[in-house]
Amino acid sequence: MIAHPSSFAILGAGLMGRLLAVSLARAGHAVAVYEAQDASGQGSAARVAAAMLAPLAESAVTEPGVVRMGQHALTRWPQLLADLQAPVFFQQNGTLVVWHRQDAQEAARLRLQFETTHSALPALPAMQALDSAGMARLEPALAGRFAQGMYLPGEGQLDNRQLLDALAREMAQRGVAVHWNTPREPADFAPGTPGQPDWLLDCRGLGARAQWRELRGVRGEVVRVHAPEVTLQRPTRLVHPRYPIYIAPKQDHLFVIGATEIESDDLSPASVRSALELLSAAYAVHSGFAEARIVEIATQCRPTLPDNLPAIRQTAERVLEVNGLYRHGFMIAPALLDVVLELLQTGQSPLASAFDLAVDLHSATSALSLP
Incomplete structure (x- = not known):
């Protein structure tokens, strides 16, 4: 000892x-x-992160052990934050997944993955399918914008x-x-x-x-915007043909928009293509992002093992x-x-x-x- x-x-x-x-x-x-x-x-x-705590959402791209770590985090983060002297924004309003009609097939695949994950890990709250009325009740800012969606209860985020x-x-x-x-x-x-x-x-x-x-860099690019006209109450993920795009609302109408994952340790500024894809996707979710002000476009590389x-x-x-x-x-x-x-x-x-x-x-x- x-x-x-x-x-x-x-x-x-x-x-x-x-x-x-x-x-x-x-x-x-x-x-x-x-x-x-x-x-x-x-x-x-x-x-340079959205700091989302989304074990069921992430089950689409990772292993069950990581999902169980995410379950653990949903209990531990409130405890860890309560011990800090300075306040830290934290919410546990779940995750919303939406898609456009042309991406319905990919959304169906995701739904099957969520159902499979819940069967293996029943302690995770089950995914809830939403019709247009359910979408309007859950996220009024998106009323009439999507015919259906999926709600993943209990998931969270912090600043x-x-x-x-x-x-x-x-x-x-x-x-x-x-x-x-x-x-x-x-x-x-x-x-x-x-x-x-x-x-x-x-x-x-x-x-x-x-x-x-064995470590390698996986480049991520995010846009931070201030959008007073947008009032999303929880992280929203847009099913995308190449990769899922997320919009994470923070305090005071600040939003973190991201998705890009590039196998590179390049830390140069974000490409025009990436910025256009992220901003266009956000606008496709809510037209209020058209008048948002870009606060920052940032890049960073995540440390990743094979x-x-x-x-x-x-x-x-x-x-x-x-x-x-x-x-x-x-x-x-x-x-x-x-x-x-x-x-x-x-x-x-x-x-x-x-x-x-x-x-x-x-x-x-x-x-x-x-x-």
Whole structure:
């Protein structure tokens, strides 16, 4: 057993790095964080995200283990947010899926997928089919615009940038030593030796490619718009012939519109084609987007492993790496957080098995006694 309290160095202050830093600091441990960028999270995939918590919706493109992580997140995020000093926008009004007539066949395929997922995971609320009257009752802003849709109850979302800011404040309040604009590598530390932290946690995403060579970037592009004429009450997904487009409403008529997934680690500005597709799709959902003001068109690359699934591995004694969150960062981060904490407490994680999460321990992990 390692004596309590212990010390940790965390590489990367994206979503996972901040969550781990806050949790460990709350437990009474000394934590130092090293981040290559500044406190705004500019270098993090978490900053350019819609932060939707949609396990049933995402079952169309991912594995059951990730869906179960999403179920876990719907319970854990309210708990995690309640412990923060700064407020973070969070809603759990479900997800709406709509489509135009020409995409009815793809919508039918999605419906079958949702029904199959619910059969395998009955704890998930079942998809509800909507006719035009049901659509008008559920989402009045879309009344008369779509003849039918699907409602996925219980799914949620939060404001990613508010959360990153709130976690940064919490780290400061909890005494975490945060070194912004200070890139570090695992080789810069010798955990467990005199003058060094007891543990090293590497959460650098694509910044860890030199050590985790299977990582690749999957480029995402999103548009943030201010649309006072649009009053969508929940994330809305438009069935699209090439990829599903989402519109996530935040506070004060701010909307995040996204969908593009390009196998590339190119961080150049968004293409005209991508921007036109996203904005045209939003306008096709609600004509009020025609008068919206473009606040930002942003790009970022999601850290992705060959199977598009997250993983945790121990590469050396007292060194844990967490990576591969792909497009599901906010939906799976609470599960990964709780798995890492279990590993540090006991050297094993029943949760990891429940989530089909790959955990590769280099050697028997020393147990850390957390209160």
